[in-house]
Amino acid sequence: MRTENHGSGMDSALPIAEIDFSRYHMRVSTERFTSRDYQELEREKLWMRVWQIAGRADELPEPGDWKVYTVLDQSYVLVRGRDGAIRGFVNACRHRANAFCQGSGHSARFTCPYHRWTWELDGRLIGVAMPDFRGSVEEFVGPKDELGLLPVQVEVFAGFIFLNPDMSAAPLADFLGPAAQALAAYRLEEMVPVGLNVREKIRCNWKVVIDAFQEGYHVQGVHPELVSYMDMARERFMEFGLHCACTVPFGGARSATAGPEQEVAMYRQLPAPNFPGIVAALPRFENLVALYLDGDGAPHFPAGVSARGLMQQAVRETMTARGLDVSALSDTQMSDYQFWALFPNVYLQLCPGEATVIIAAPDRDGDPNACSWHVCHYLWLPAELREEQRAELVEIPEGEHFDYFLALEQDYSQMQQQQDGLRNRAVKFMSLTRQEPRVAHFHAVLDDWLGDSA
Ligand code: FES
Ligand SMILES: [Fe+2]
Secondary structure, three states: OOOOOHHHHHHHOEEHHHOOHHHOOOEEEOHHHOOHHHHHHHHHHHHOOOOEEEEEHHHOOOOOEEEEEEEOOEEEEEEEOOOOOEEEEEOOOOOOOOOOOOOEEEOOOEEOOOOOOEEOOOOOEEEOOOOOOOOOHHHHHOOHHHOOOOEEEEEEEOOEEEEEOOOOOOOHHHHHOOHHHHHHOOOHHHEEEEEEEEEEEEOOOHHHHHHHOOOOOOHHHHOHHHOOOEOHHHOEEEEEOOEEEEEEOEOOOOHHHOOHHHHHHHHHOOOOOOOHHHHOOHHHHHHHHHOOEOOOOOEOOOOOOOHHHHHHHHHHHHHHHHOOOOOOOOHHHHHOEEEEEEOOOEEEEEEOOEEEEEEEEEOOOOOOOOEEEEEEEEEEOOHHHHHHHOOOOEEOOOOOOOOOOHHHHHHHHHHHHHHHHHOOOOOOEEEOOOOOHHHHHHHHHHHHHHHHHO
16 A cells, blocks of 8 residues: 655656756757866865765674775775764874775774874774873874864765765755655665676766766667667656656557557566566566466457556565565556666666666766766665675776676767767867756756856
8 A cells, every 4th residue: 555655756757848948058068078177176166065975884884894985086984983873084194194094994993004193983083103202192293182083974865875075065965855755765775786786997077977877869879779668758857956867668669559469578578687677577467467368368458457557566566575665656666767867976777676876986086088987786685685695896907897788888888989079179069959858957957066167
Protein backbone atom coordinates (compact mmCIF):
# COMPACT_ATOMS: atom_id res chain seq x y z
CA MET A 1 0.00 0.00 0.00
CA ARG A 2 1.53 3.29 -1.07
CA THR A 3 1.11 6.36 1.07
CA GLU A 4 3.16 9.25 -0.23
CA ASN A 5 5.19 9.12 -3.41
CA HIS A 6 7.98 11.50 -2.60
CA GLY A 7 9.90 10.52 -5.69
CA SER A 8 6.99 10.87 -8.04
CA GLY A 9 7.29 14.59 -8.74
CA MET A 10 8.70 13.61 -12.09
CA ASP A 11 5.34 12.05 -13.02
CA SER A 12 4.12 15.58 -13.63
CA ALA A 13 7.34 16.78 -15.26
CA LEU A 14 7.11 18.70 -18.51
CA PRO A 15 7.50 16.99 -21.85
CA ILE A 16 10.69 18.50 -23.18
CA ALA A 17 8.82 19.92 -26.17
CA GLU A 18 6.99 22.23 -23.73
CA ILE A 19 10.04 23.62 -21.92
CA ASP A 20 10.57 27.36 -21.99
CA PHE A 21 14.14 27.54 -23.21
CA SER A 22 14.19 31.34 -23.29
CA ARG A 23 15.83 31.48 -19.85
CA TYR A 24 18.78 29.41 -21.04
CA HIS A 25 21.71 30.43 -23.19
CA MET A 26 21.58 27.91 -25.98
CA ARG A 27 25.01 29.02 -27.14
CA VAL A 28 27.62 27.93 -24.64
CA SER A 29 31.20 29.17 -24.81
CA THR A 30 33.77 26.52 -25.69
CA GLU A 31 36.44 28.38 -23.74
CA ARG A 32 35.10 26.91 -20.51
CA PHE A 33 36.25 23.46 -21.59
CA THR A 34 39.82 24.31 -22.51
CA SER A 35 41.04 27.44 -20.76
CA ARG A 36 43.26 27.45 -17.69
CA ASP A 37 41.87 30.84 -16.68
CA TYR A 38 38.37 29.42 -16.67
CA GLN A 39 39.54 26.41 -14.68
CA GLU A 40 41.11 28.81 -12.15
CA LEU A 41 37.80 30.67 -11.92
CA GLU A 42 35.99 27.38 -11.30
CA ARG A 43 38.49 26.55 -8.60
CA GLU A 44 37.84 29.75 -6.66
CA LYS A 45 34.15 30.29 -7.32
CA LEU A 46 32.89 26.74 -7.63
CA TRP A 47 35.04 24.07 -6.03
CA MET A 48 36.06 26.13 -3.00
CA ARG A 49 32.40 26.94 -2.29
CA VAL A 50 30.21 24.10 -3.47
CA TRP A 51 28.90 20.94 -1.78
CA GLN A 52 30.60 18.05 -3.55
CA ILE A 53 30.51 14.29 -3.11
CA ALA A 54 33.73 13.17 -1.45
CA GLY A 55 32.96 9.49 -0.88
CA ARG A 56 30.53 7.07 0.70
CA ALA A 57 29.85 6.96 4.41
CA ASP A 58 30.40 3.18 4.41
CA GLU A 59 34.02 3.70 3.34
CA LEU A 60 34.57 4.88 6.93
CA PRO A 61 32.63 2.32 9.00
CA GLU A 62 34.60 2.58 12.26
CA PRO A 63 35.70 5.48 14.45
CA GLY A 64 39.26 6.31 13.39
CA ASP A 65 38.74 5.30 9.74
CA TRP A 66 39.91 8.08 7.46
CA LYS A 67 40.49 8.82 3.78
CA VAL A 68 41.90 11.64 1.72
CA TYR A 69 39.68 13.52 -0.74
CA THR A 70 41.23 15.84 -3.30
CA VAL A 71 39.77 18.34 -5.72
CA LEU A 72 42.28 20.02 -8.05
CA ASP A 73 45.27 20.76 -5.80
CA GLN A 74 43.18 20.93 -2.61
CA SER A 75 43.45 18.02 -0.22
CA TYR A 76 41.16 17.12 2.67
CA VAL A 77 40.98 14.30 5.15
CA LEU A 78 37.63 12.79 6.09
CA VAL A 79 37.46 10.89 9.35
CA ARG A 80 34.84 9.14 11.45
CA GLY A 81 35.10 10.40 15.02
CA ARG A 82 34.60 8.54 18.27
CA ASP A 83 31.07 9.99 18.37
CA GLY A 84 30.29 8.36 15.01
CA ALA A 85 30.16 11.67 13.12
CA ILE A 86 32.20 12.12 9.94
CA ARG A 87 34.32 15.28 9.93
CA GLY A 88 36.57 16.89 7.37
CA PHE A 89 39.82 18.80 7.73
CA VAL A 90 42.26 20.46 5.41
CA ASN A 91 45.05 17.93 4.85
CA ALA A 92 47.82 20.24 5.98
CA CYS A 93 49.72 20.14 9.25
CA ARG A 94 49.43 23.30 11.36
CA HIS A 95 53.20 23.28 11.89
CA ARG A 96 54.70 23.64 8.42
CA ALA A 97 51.69 22.51 6.40
CA ASN A 98 52.81 18.99 5.57
CA ALA A 99 50.03 16.89 3.98
CA PHE A 100 49.90 14.57 6.98
CA CYS A 101 47.57 11.94 5.45
CA GLN A 102 48.03 9.93 2.27
CA GLY A 103 45.43 7.55 0.82
CA SER A 104 43.28 6.01 3.51
CA GLY A 105 43.76 4.27 6.82
CA HIS A 106 42.74 3.86 10.40
CA SER A 107 44.27 5.52 13.43
CA ALA A 108 43.35 6.53 16.95
CA ARG A 109 44.64 10.07 16.28
CA PHE A 110 46.48 11.94 13.54
CA THR A 111 50.22 12.30 13.79
CA CYS A 112 52.11 14.34 11.23
CA PRO A 113 55.12 12.25 10.17
CA TYR A 114 57.37 15.30 9.65
CA HIS A 115 57.90 16.51 13.27
CA ARG A 116 55.25 14.43 14.98
CA TRP A 117 52.57 16.88 16.04
CA THR A 118 49.39 15.02 17.03
CA TRP A 119 45.66 15.81 16.83
CA GLU A 120 42.52 14.19 18.16
CA LEU A 121 40.09 12.81 15.54
CA ASP A 122 37.97 15.94 16.16
CA GLY A 123 40.89 18.14 15.10
CA ARG A 124 42.17 19.36 18.50
CA LEU A 125 45.93 19.58 18.83
CA ILE A 126 46.91 17.21 21.63
CA GLY A 127 50.65 16.82 21.35
CA VAL A 128 53.78 18.48 20.04
CA ALA A 129 57.10 16.65 20.00
CA MET A 130 59.62 18.64 22.07
CA PRO A 131 62.69 16.37 22.37
CA ASP A 132 65.14 19.14 23.22
CA PHE A 133 62.93 21.79 24.83
CA ARG A 134 62.31 21.89 28.55
CA GLY A 135 59.39 24.38 28.75
CA SER A 136 55.64 24.10 28.12
CA VAL A 137 53.92 23.48 24.77
CA GLU A 138 52.61 27.06 24.90
CA GLU A 139 56.14 28.41 25.29
CA PHE A 140 57.23 26.23 22.38
CA VAL A 141 54.48 27.00 19.81
CA GLY A 142 52.11 29.59 21.30
CA PRO A 143 48.42 28.98 22.12
CA LYS A 144 47.62 25.32 21.40
CA ASP A 145 43.94 25.95 20.73
CA GLU A 146 44.84 28.04 17.70
CA LEU A 147 46.55 25.09 16.09
CA GLY A 148 43.70 22.66 15.62
CA LEU A 149 43.26 21.11 12.17
CA LEU A 150 41.40 23.47 9.82
CA PRO A 151 37.82 22.20 9.48
CA VAL A 152 35.65 22.00 6.38
CA GLN A 153 31.92 21.29 6.31
CA VAL A 154 30.85 17.66 5.98
CA GLU A 155 27.36 16.17 5.82
CA VAL A 156 26.01 12.78 4.78
CA PHE A 157 23.01 12.31 2.49
CA ALA A 158 21.84 9.15 0.67
CA GLY A 159 24.99 7.39 1.90
CA PHE A 160 27.25 9.94 0.19
CA ILE A 161 29.70 12.10 2.11
CA PHE A 162 29.31 15.68 0.93
CA LEU A 163 32.11 18.14 1.64
CA ASN A 164 32.15 21.91 1.34
CA PRO A 165 35.46 23.77 1.82
CA ASP A 166 33.51 26.97 2.55
CA MET A 167 32.76 27.11 6.28
CA SER A 168 30.21 29.88 5.66
CA ALA A 169 28.25 27.97 3.00
CA ALA A 170 24.57 27.23 3.68
CA PRO A 171 23.77 23.70 4.90
CA LEU A 172 23.58 20.79 2.47
CA ALA A 173 19.77 20.67 2.76
CA ASP A 174 19.58 24.17 1.27
CA PHE A 175 21.89 23.16 -1.55
CA LEU A 176 19.91 20.02 -2.38
CA GLY A 177 16.56 21.74 -2.00
CA PRO A 178 13.64 19.71 -3.37
CA ALA A 179 16.06 17.19 -4.90
CA ALA A 180 16.65 15.72 -1.44
CA GLN A 181 13.13 14.43 -0.97
CA ALA A 182 12.86 13.11 -4.52
CA LEU A 183 16.16 11.24 -4.24
CA ALA A 184 15.55 9.94 -0.71
CA ALA A 185 12.74 7.71 -2.04
CA TYR A 186 15.35 5.53 -3.82
CA ARG A 187 17.12 4.61 -0.55
CA LEU A 188 20.62 5.06 -1.95
CA GLU A 189 22.05 4.84 1.57
CA GLU A 190 21.15 1.13 1.57
CA MET A 191 22.94 0.43 -1.72
CA VAL A 192 26.51 -0.79 -2.19
CA PRO A 193 28.83 -0.85 -5.22
CA VAL A 194 28.31 -4.12 -7.10
CA GLY A 195 30.01 -5.21 -10.30
CA LEU A 196 31.40 -1.89 -11.53
CA ASN A 197 33.40 0.55 -9.40
CA VAL A 198 36.16 2.14 -11.46
CA ARG A 199 38.05 5.42 -11.51
CA GLU A 200 40.26 6.46 -14.37
CA LYS A 201 41.64 9.48 -16.14
CA ILE A 202 39.95 10.73 -19.32
CA ARG A 203 41.42 13.10 -21.85
CA CYS A 204 38.58 15.64 -21.68
CA ASN A 205 37.29 18.40 -19.45
CA TRP A 206 35.11 17.28 -16.52
CA LYS A 207 32.12 19.15 -17.99
CA VAL A 208 32.35 17.13 -21.21
CA VAL A 209 31.58 14.07 -19.08
CA ILE A 210 28.69 15.80 -17.33
CA ASP A 211 27.20 17.00 -20.64
CA ALA A 212 27.58 13.58 -22.27
CA PHE A 213 25.40 11.96 -19.63
CA GLN A 214 22.84 14.74 -19.50
CA GLU A 215 21.17 14.18 -22.83
CA GLY A 216 19.71 11.26 -24.73
CA TYR A 217 20.08 13.03 -28.04
CA HIS A 218 23.35 11.24 -28.80
CA VAL A 219 21.82 7.78 -28.41
CA GLN A 220 21.01 7.71 -32.16
CA GLY A 221 24.59 8.77 -32.96
CA VAL A 222 26.69 6.90 -30.44
CA HIS A 223 24.54 4.06 -29.11
CA PRO A 224 22.45 2.95 -32.12
CA GLU A 225 21.92 -0.42 -30.43
CA LEU A 226 19.83 1.36 -27.75
CA VAL A 227 17.55 3.31 -30.10
CA SER A 228 14.86 0.66 -30.05
CA TYR A 229 14.62 0.78 -26.24
CA MET A 230 14.35 4.50 -25.49
CA ASP A 231 11.39 6.64 -26.48
CA MET A 232 13.15 10.01 -26.54
CA ALA A 233 10.07 11.77 -27.92
CA ARG A 234 8.41 11.11 -24.55
CA GLU A 235 11.28 12.47 -22.43
CA ARG A 236 10.16 14.70 -19.57
CA PHE A 237 12.25 17.21 -17.64
CA MET A 238 12.11 18.85 -14.24
CA GLU A 239 14.24 21.36 -12.41
CA PHE A 240 15.05 20.86 -8.76
CA GLY A 241 16.74 24.17 -8.01
CA LEU A 242 20.40 23.84 -8.98
CA HIS A 243 19.78 20.26 -9.99
CA CYS A 244 17.54 18.73 -12.62
CA ALA A 245 16.35 15.39 -13.91
CA CYS A 246 14.58 13.77 -16.78
CA THR A 247 12.80 10.52 -17.28
CA VAL A 248 12.27 8.52 -20.44
CA PRO A 249 9.92 5.55 -20.81
CA PHE A 250 11.22 2.39 -22.38
CA GLY A 251 9.93 1.71 -25.85
CA GLY A 252 11.40 2.75 -29.16
CA ALA A 253 10.26 5.64 -31.27
CA ARG A 254 7.43 3.48 -32.58
CA SER A 255 6.14 2.58 -29.12
CA ALA A 256 2.95 4.62 -29.56
CA THR A 257 1.90 2.27 -32.33
CA ALA A 258 3.54 -0.93 -31.07
CA GLY A 259 1.32 -3.92 -30.45
CA PRO A 260 1.48 -6.02 -27.27
CA GLU A 261 3.86 -8.48 -28.90
CA GLN A 262 6.46 -5.83 -29.74
CA GLU A 263 6.07 -4.21 -26.33
CA VAL A 264 6.69 -7.48 -24.52
CA ALA A 265 9.60 -8.33 -26.81
CA MET A 266 11.20 -4.96 -26.11
CA TYR A 267 11.33 -5.63 -22.36
CA ARG A 268 12.62 -9.15 -22.93
CA GLN A 269 15.53 -7.83 -24.98
CA LEU A 270 16.70 -5.05 -22.64
CA PRO A 271 20.49 -5.34 -22.28
CA ALA A 272 21.27 -6.41 -18.70
CA PRO A 273 24.54 -4.42 -18.29
CA ASN A 274 22.69 -1.16 -19.04
CA PHE A 275 19.47 -1.80 -17.14
CA PRO A 276 20.08 -4.51 -14.53
CA GLY A 277 17.31 -3.37 -12.16
CA ILE A 278 14.54 -3.76 -14.72
CA VAL A 279 16.07 -6.93 -16.16
CA ALA A 280 16.04 -8.45 -12.65
CA ALA A 281 12.25 -8.27 -12.69
CA LEU A 282 11.88 -10.12 -16.01
CA PRO A 283 11.07 -13.54 -14.44
CA ARG A 284 8.09 -12.02 -12.60
CA PHE A 285 7.15 -10.08 -15.76
CA GLU A 286 7.02 -13.37 -17.69
CA ASN A 287 4.69 -14.86 -15.06
CA LEU A 288 2.37 -11.90 -15.43
CA VAL A 289 2.46 -11.90 -19.24
CA ALA A 290 1.71 -15.65 -19.26
CA LEU A 291 -1.78 -14.85 -17.93
CA TYR A 292 -2.57 -13.17 -21.25
CA LEU A 293 -1.04 -15.51 -23.84
CA ASP A 294 -3.21 -17.08 -26.52
CA GLY A 295 -2.75 -20.58 -27.95
CA ASP A 296 0.11 -19.40 -30.18
CA GLY A 297 1.94 -17.79 -27.30
CA ALA A 298 1.09 -14.22 -28.36
CA PRO A 299 -0.01 -11.74 -25.66
CA HIS A 300 -3.50 -10.24 -25.81
CA PHE A 301 -4.11 -7.51 -23.28
CA PRO A 302 -7.62 -6.39 -22.34
CA ALA A 303 -8.31 -2.67 -21.89
CA GLY A 304 -6.33 -1.29 -18.95
CA VAL A 305 -3.53 -3.87 -19.19
CA SER A 306 -0.25 -3.13 -20.93
CA ALA A 307 3.26 -4.52 -21.02
CA ARG A 308 4.47 -1.37 -19.30
CA GLY A 309 1.88 -1.77 -16.52
CA LEU A 310 2.87 -5.42 -16.04
CA MET A 311 6.52 -4.42 -15.93
CA GLN A 312 5.74 -1.86 -13.23
CA GLN A 313 3.92 -4.51 -11.23
CA ALA A 314 6.76 -6.98 -11.75
CA VAL A 315 9.42 -4.51 -10.56
CA ARG A 316 7.40 -3.51 -7.52
CA GLU A 317 6.74 -7.13 -6.53
CA THR A 318 10.30 -8.28 -7.24
CA MET A 319 11.89 -5.49 -5.22
CA THR A 320 9.40 -5.79 -2.37
CA ALA A 321 10.01 -9.55 -2.20
CA ARG A 322 13.73 -8.83 -1.87
CA GLY A 323 13.03 -6.59 1.10
CA LEU A 324 13.40 -3.18 -0.53
CA ASP A 325 10.78 -0.64 0.55
CA VAL A 326 9.55 0.92 -2.71
CA SER A 327 6.43 2.46 -1.17
CA ALA A 328 7.70 5.99 -1.75
CA LEU A 329 8.11 5.36 -5.49
CA SER A 330 5.33 5.77 -8.05
CA ASP A 331 4.37 3.28 -10.74
CA THR A 332 6.14 5.39 -13.35
CA GLN A 333 9.30 5.10 -11.28
CA MET A 334 8.98 1.31 -11.35
CA SER A 335 9.46 1.17 -15.11
CA ASP A 336 11.13 4.44 -16.13
CA TYR A 337 14.68 5.37 -15.23
CA GLN A 338 15.35 8.82 -13.87
CA PHE A 339 18.47 10.58 -15.09
CA TRP A 340 19.71 13.20 -12.65
CA ALA A 341 22.20 16.02 -12.91
CA LEU A 342 23.24 16.72 -9.36
CA PHE A 343 25.16 19.97 -9.57
CA PRO A 344 28.00 20.31 -10.17
CA ASN A 345 29.56 17.02 -11.18
CA VAL A 346 27.33 14.03 -10.53
CA TYR A 347 25.21 11.97 -12.89
CA LEU A 348 22.71 9.59 -11.30
CA GLN A 349 20.75 6.99 -13.24
CA LEU A 350 18.09 5.59 -10.97
CA CYS A 351 15.50 2.87 -10.90
CA PRO A 352 14.18 0.87 -7.94
CA GLY A 353 17.04 -0.94 -6.23
CA GLU A 354 19.67 0.29 -8.64
CA ALA A 355 21.79 3.36 -9.32
CA THR A 356 24.57 4.15 -11.72
CA VAL A 357 26.59 7.09 -10.48
CA ILE A 358 29.22 8.92 -12.51
CA ILE A 359 31.29 11.58 -10.82
CA ALA A 360 33.57 13.68 -13.01
CA ALA A 361 36.41 15.41 -11.17
CA PRO A 362 38.69 18.11 -12.59
CA ASP A 363 42.25 17.06 -13.22
CA ARG A 364 44.40 17.05 -10.11
CA ASP A 365 47.15 19.04 -11.85
CA GLY A 366 44.72 21.57 -13.30
CA ASP A 367 44.86 20.47 -16.93
CA PRO A 368 41.52 21.65 -18.37
CA ASN A 369 41.77 19.00 -21.10
CA ALA A 370 41.72 16.13 -18.63
CA CYS A 371 39.64 14.84 -15.76
CA SER A 372 38.92 11.63 -13.95
CA TRP A 373 35.61 9.85 -13.85
CA HIS A 374 34.41 7.49 -11.20
CA VAL A 375 31.79 5.11 -12.57
CA CYS A 376 30.02 3.09 -9.95
CA HIS A 377 27.09 0.78 -10.13
CA TYR A 378 25.11 0.49 -6.90
CA LEU A 379 22.61 -2.20 -6.03
CA TRP A 380 20.21 -2.45 -3.16
CA LEU A 381 20.87 -5.69 -1.28
CA PRO A 382 19.58 -7.09 2.00
CA ALA A 383 21.97 -6.00 4.76
CA GLU A 384 23.50 -9.47 5.17
CA LEU A 385 24.63 -9.63 1.52
CA ARG A 386 26.13 -6.15 1.21
CA GLU A 387 29.66 -6.88 2.38
CA GLU A 388 30.13 -10.09 0.41
CA GLN A 389 28.99 -8.52 -2.86
CA ARG A 390 30.65 -5.13 -2.44
CA ALA A 391 32.90 -4.19 -5.36
CA GLU A 392 36.06 -2.42 -4.19
CA LEU A 393 37.20 0.65 -6.11
CA VAL A 394 39.49 -0.17 -9.03
CA GLU A 395 41.91 2.68 -9.80
CA ILE A 396 43.20 2.42 -13.35
CA PRO A 397 46.86 3.45 -13.68
CA GLU A 398 47.54 6.23 -16.16
CA GLY A 399 48.06 4.89 -19.66
CA GLU A 400 45.81 1.89 -19.06
CA HIS A 401 42.10 1.58 -19.70
CA PHE A 402 39.26 -0.40 -18.13
CA ASP A 403 37.10 -2.53 -20.41
CA TYR A 404 33.56 -1.23 -19.81
CA PHE A 405 30.35 -2.55 -21.29
CA LEU A 406 29.54 -1.35 -24.80
CA ALA A 407 27.65 1.91 -24.10
CA LEU A 408 30.27 3.19 -21.66
CA GLU A 409 33.07 2.36 -24.08
CA GLN A 410 31.23 4.32 -26.74
CA ASP A 411 30.86 7.30 -24.40
CA TYR A 412 34.47 7.05 -23.23
CA SER A 413 35.89 7.45 -26.71
CA GLN A 414 33.23 9.95 -27.85
CA MET A 415 34.00 12.33 -24.98
CA GLN A 416 37.68 12.52 -25.87
CA GLN A 417 36.81 13.12 -29.49
CA GLN A 418 34.59 16.03 -28.45
CA GLN A 419 37.42 17.52 -26.41
CA ASP A 420 39.65 17.40 -29.49
CA GLY A 421 37.06 19.48 -31.33
CA LEU A 422 36.52 21.90 -28.45
CA ARG A 423 40.24 22.74 -28.47
CA ASN A 424 40.03 24.28 -31.93
CA ARG A 425 40.51 28.02 -31.61
CA ALA A 426 38.04 28.82 -34.38
CA VAL A 427 35.04 27.30 -32.60
CA LYS A 428 33.72 29.81 -30.05
CA PHE A 429 30.51 28.21 -28.88
CA MET A 430 28.41 25.05 -28.81
CA SER A 431 24.82 25.34 -30.08
CA LEU A 432 22.38 23.42 -27.89
CA THR A 433 19.12 21.97 -29.14
CA ARG A 434 15.75 21.57 -27.51
CA GLN A 435 16.65 17.97 -26.77
CA GLU A 436 19.36 19.06 -24.32
CA PRO A 437 17.57 20.84 -21.45
CA ARG A 438 19.75 19.32 -18.74
CA VAL A 439 22.88 20.49 -20.50
CA ALA A 440 21.40 23.98 -20.83
CA HIS A 441 20.34 23.98 -17.19
CA PHE A 442 23.76 22.84 -15.98
CA HIS A 443 25.64 25.56 -17.87
CA ALA A 444 23.15 28.21 -16.72
CA VAL A 445 23.69 27.21 -13.08
CA LEU A 446 27.45 27.16 -13.62
CA ASP A 447 27.30 30.66 -15.11
CA ASP A 448 25.45 31.82 -11.98
CA TRP A 449 28.13 30.40 -9.72
CA LEU A 450 30.99 31.89 -11.65
CA GLY A 451 29.22 35.24 -11.91
CA ASP A 452 30.07 38.14 -14.14
CA SER A 453 33.73 37.24 -14.34
CA ALA A 454 32.80 34.24 -16.52
S1 FES B 1 55.08 19.83 9.36
FE1 FES B 1 53.81 18.60 10.57
S2 FES B 1 54.84 18.41 12.42
FE2 FES B 1 56.12 19.68 11.23
FE1 LIG C 1 26.13 7.85 -23.94
